[in-house]
Amino acid sequence: MKKLLLPLFVLIISATSAHAGLKVIGKGDAMRLDTGAFPPAMKANYEILRTKCVKCHTLERTIVAIQTGVAPISGQPFDRSATKAYGVKMLRKPDSNMTKPEVKASVDLMNYLLAESER
Amino acid sequence: MREVFVTKKNRLVLELLSLALACAPLVIPTTASAIPAFSRQHKTECSTCHTIYPELNEFGDAFLKNGYVYPRAHAAGKTAKVERQGQERTEGLWLSGLPEQLPISFTATMDAAYNNDAADSLDLSTRSLRLHAGGAFREKAGFFATYNLYAQGAQSGTSQTPGNVQPNINELFFVLRQALDTPVTLRVGRFEPKTSLWKKSNRVILVPSYASTTYNLGAGSSQFSLDTPQDALEANGFLTKRVYVAAGVVDRNGQDNKDGYGHISVKIGGTDFMGNEPEVDLEHDSVWDFLSLTLGGFGYAGRDANITLSGVAQNPNDFYRAGGEFDLLYKRFHLKGSGVFGRDKNPAFSATPVVELLTHAYAFEGEYMFGVPVNMIALLRYEYQENAQGGTRRYIPAISYTPIQNTKLSLEYIYTDGPAAIDRITLGSLAFSF
Numbered sequence: 001m002k003k004l005l006l007p008l009f010v011l012i013i014s015a016t017s018a019h020a021g022l023k024v025i026g027k028g029d030a031m032r033l034d035t036g037a038f039p040p041a042m043k044a045n046y047e048i049l050r051t052k053c054v055k056c057h058t059l060e061r062t063i064v065a066i067q068t069g070v071a072p073i074s075g076q077p078f079d080r081s082a083t084k085a086y087g088v089k090m091l092r093k094p095d096s097n098m099t100k101p102e103v104k105a106s107v108d109l110m111n112y113l114l115a116e117s118e119r
Numbered sequence: 120m121r122e123v124f125v126t127k128k129n130r131l132v133l134e135l136l137s138l139a140l141a142c143a144p145l146v147i148p149t150t151a152s153a154i155p156a157f158s159r160q161h162k163t164e165c166s167t168c169h170t171i172y173p174e175l176n177e178f179g180d181a182f183l184k185n186g187y188v189y190p191r192a193h194a195a196g197k198t199a200k201v202e203r204q205g206q207e208r209t210e211g212l213w214l215s216g217l218p219e220q221l222p223i224s225f226t227a228t229m230d231a232a233y234n235n236d237a238a239d240s241l242d243l244s245t246r247s248l249r250l251h252a253g254g255a256f257r258e259k260a261g262f263f264a265t266y267n268l269y270a271q272g273a274q275s276g277t278s279q280t281p282g283n284v285q286p287n288i289n290e291l292f293f294v295l296r297q298a299l300d301t302p303v304t305l306r307v308g309r310f311e312p313k314t315s316l317w318k319k320s321n322r323v324i325l326v327p328s329y330a331s332t333t334y335n336l337g338a339g340s341s342q343f344s345l346d347t348p349q350d351a352l353e354a355n356g357f358l359t360k361r362v363y364v365a366a367g368v369v370d371r372n373g374q375d376n377k378d379g380y381g382h383i384s385v386k387i388g389g390t391d392f393m394g395n396e397p398e399v400d401l402e403h404d405s406v407w408d409f410l411s412l413t414l415g416g417f418g419y420a421g422r423d424a425n426i427t428l429s430g431v432a433q434n435p436n437d438f439y440r441a442g443g444e445f446d447l448l449y450k451r452f453h454l455k456g457s458g459v460f461g462r463d464k465n466p467a468f469s470a471t472p473v474v475e476l477l478t479h480a481y482a483f484e485g486e487y488m489f490g491v492p493v494n495m496i497a498l499l500r501y502e503y504q505e506n507a508q509g510g511t512r513r514y515i516p517a518i519s520y521t522p523i524q525n526t527k528l529s530l531e532y533i534y535t536d537g538p539a540a541i542d543r544i545t546l547g548s549l550a551f552s553f
Contacts, residue, residue, distance in 0.1 A: 055491075056166055073163045074189050088396040092177070092389065092409060094170060094451045095490030100408070104401040 022117050024063060031060040033113075045109035048102050053090075055097060066113045083110040154251040155224035155525065155552050157187065165524035165552075170453075170488055171496050172527065172552065174323045177411070177448070181394035183318075184355075184363060186296040186304055188258045190394025213257065222254035224552060225268075228325070231547040244281055245271050249289075251552075259296060263310075265289040290348045306353040306367075311346055313355060313365035313382050314417035315457070316444045319346040323486065323496050324517045324531055325548055329504040330457035331417070331442040334480040337508035340466045341436050343423050345459075349378075360391040369421060373432035378421025386413045389448060413446040425468040434472075436465040453486040466507060480504035495520040509538030526551040 023034035032050070035043050053062060065071045065078040076082060087107040090096045098106075158165055165172055168179030175183065181190045212219060230245040247270045253263035267289055272282040292308025311318055315331045327333040332346035353367030362385050369378035389411025390396055399408050420439040424432035442459030460479035465472035482502035489495045500515040517531040527550045535542040 056164065073161055073167070076189075084401075085396045087401070088399045089178070089390070091399065092396070093166075094176070094448075094453070094488040095166065095494060097491040100401060100404065107401065 022063070022067060022113060024067075028060060029058050031058065031063055033059075033063065038112075042109055042112050045105040045112075048105045049109055052096075052098050052102055053106065056095075062110070066110060066117055069114075078114075080111050080114065083107050083114070086110075154226075154253055156220075156222035156251060156253055157182075159220050159224075160218060160222060160254060161189065169524075170486075171323050171494065171519050171521050172524070173320045174496075175321050177390040178394060181390060181392060184357075184392050185394065186294050187253060187255045187261050187263070188296065216256035216260070218254040218256075223250065223252045225250055226550060226552040228548060228550040230325075230549075233545040233547075235543065244274075247271065261294045261296070262292065262308075263294070264291040302356045303354050304356055306355065307351070309348045309350050310353075311348050312351055312367055312369060312380050312419070313353060314345050314380055314419055314440075314442070315382075316384055316413060316415040316446050317455070322484075323498055323519045324500075324515070324529055325546070325550075326515060326531065326533060328457065328482045328484065328500065329502045329511075329513070330480040330482040331444055331459040334459070334478070334504040334506060336463060336466050336476060336478060337506045340476075340507045341423055341438065341463055341468065343421070343438065345419060345440060355382075357392055360393050360395060361386045363392045371421070371423065371432070373426050373430050374422065374424060374435065376422045376435075378419065380417065380419040380421075382415065382417040384413055384415040386411060388412060409448075409450045411448045415444040415446075417442055434465060434468040434470050436463050436468055436472075438463040438466075451488045451490065453488070455482075455484045455486075457482045476507060478504070478506045480506075493520060494522075494524075511535060511537040525553060 023036070025032045025034050033046065035046050038046060049062070050059065053059065061072055069078050070076070071078045071082065071086075084107055087103045087110075090098050090106075091100060091103045155165075157168070161167075166176075168175055168182055170176050178190075182188070209219065226249045228247050230242075232242045232245060234240055234242075248268040250266040250268055251264070252266075253261070255261040265288075267284070267287055269286070270284040272284040274281040288309065290308075290310050292306055292310040295305040295307075297303070298305045317332075319327050319332050322328065327346065333344050335342050335344045349369045349371075351367050351369040353365055355363070355365035357363055362383070364384075365382040367380055369380070371378065384392075386392060388397065388407050397407070399405075418439065418441045420437075422435045422437050424435040426432055438461060440459055440461040442457065444457045445455070447454040458479070458481040460477070463476045463478070466474070466476040480503060482500060484498060484500040486496050486498040489497070496519045498515075498517050498519075500513070500517075502513050502515075504511050513536070514534040515531055517529060519527060519529040521527050527548075529546075529548040529550070531546045531548070533542070533544045533546060535544075
């Protein structure tokens with residue numbers, strides 16, 4: 001029984017701290033990230049994410065994907081390869097109004113957030 | 120005693136597993152235009168699959184070709200597991216193959232047509248209401264249906280309003296994805312045979328294009344057109360991620376002969392047919408970051424006839440159609456081109472056929488999507504058809520605007536230079552889906 005309890009305890013501890021690195025403000029459509037602890041470059045990237053991505057969807061969708069590791073619409077894993085694929089998808093979407101540098105900034109930020117959420 | 124219990128339990132599990140495996144091929148879906156029912160099912164916005172509806176974007180086309188299933192949904196075992204975590208499902212409904220919500224939606228249109236040469240130059244009374252239904256059953260099977268609830272009929276006598284054209288099923292078909300664990304998807308029922316790159320509805324504006332689908336031989340002759348929903352059985356699938364093929368047979372009433380058709384499309388650049396994004400270097404620019412070219416070819420051979428009151432086909436017309444198409448996408452520019460030609464051995468269904476008819480049609484349509492600051496597309500179409508009536512040229516400049524994604528306002532000017540007369544019609548249209 002002890003052999004079972006110890007890994008279970010470790011699992012519970014690690015699960016509760018899974019996205020301790022992300023500070024989220026608000027709920028639903030108003031959900032935002034607290035960028036207070038972000039490096040300057042990521043703060044600038046966040047401004048791009050905050051203004052460009054909301055043309056088509058809420059920030060909640062992106063934040064939930066980062067927190068859970070699962071893209072909420074497709075149910076697919078949301079990892080570093082997924083952030084790039086979504087970035088390319090938005091780059092090619094004719095009505096996204098995103099340039100390549102803006103997409104790169106968004107992908108860099110999402111990768112940074114994924115790393116932070118795993119801390 | 121415990122061993123017996125375990126054995127029985129394992130046997131039960133094995134039996135259930137065997138039953139599930141046996142039934143798996145019986146339960147999947149394929150093509151048709153996306154509808155609000157899909158938005159509800161996947162809890163996503165219309166622009167996931169559409170530019171301005173009903174025109175599909177690259178992802179929408181992949182969703183369609185994947186039988187209304189999110190592309191890459193079952194790329195790996197890990198993926199499938201995560202997917203179940205991500206989507207809240209009622210297990211009983213899921214096991215039964217039932218969609219979480221009744222997959223029904225509607226599209227309404229209201230038009231205003233202005234024709235200076237008509238007796239009633241401004242007509243505000245044209246409208247329609249269509250029911251759409253469609254969905255996937257556990258991503259194994261599915262269906263799609265369109266039912267015309269209302270279309271304006273003729274007004275006569277002392278009636279104050281036009282009547283309703285008889286409601287009818289436009290499409291109703293069942294799809295079996297990856298039938299019998301093969302890469303082949305089967306489609307059966309009444310549907311538009313997969314010949315063209317684009318389904319008839321896959322356009323920004325309402326007016327269907329002559330090529331490759333809607334042209335026919337004109338009044339008094341064979342009324343066959345490639346976009347007519349027909350009773351058919353089709354097999355389709357991906358040869359590779361960028362090569363898609365379809366082939367099918369069509370059953371016509373009153374005769375034993377079956378029609379046959381085939382389609383192939385090849386995509387160069389852009390998102391592949393299975394929904395995978397292309398490799399793009401975010402540090403350096405390349406023309407292939409934005410460019411994609413899809414080439415399509417098709418053939419259709421069949422026999423139609425004059426159906427007598429007793430339901431027998433007489434004076435048949437053997438015919439074929441063959442065509443080629445391209446679809447070029449670069450950033451906000453979208454160019455579509457189609458050409459089709461055909462031969463009819465007895466186009467007038469004559470008892471003593473004397474004239475064989477060769478016909479053709481072609482069309483080019485260029486679009487520019489503004490996207491910002493307004494979701495608007497401007498387009499220009501030029502098309503030509505040569506049929507039993509003679510040659511007809513048509514020019515259509517149009518704009519289409521969506522204040523919100525489910526609502527579309529369109530303004531079209533349709534200039535038709537036909538064998539008998541020139542028509543100039545201005546068409547304003549409001550369409551909304553819900």
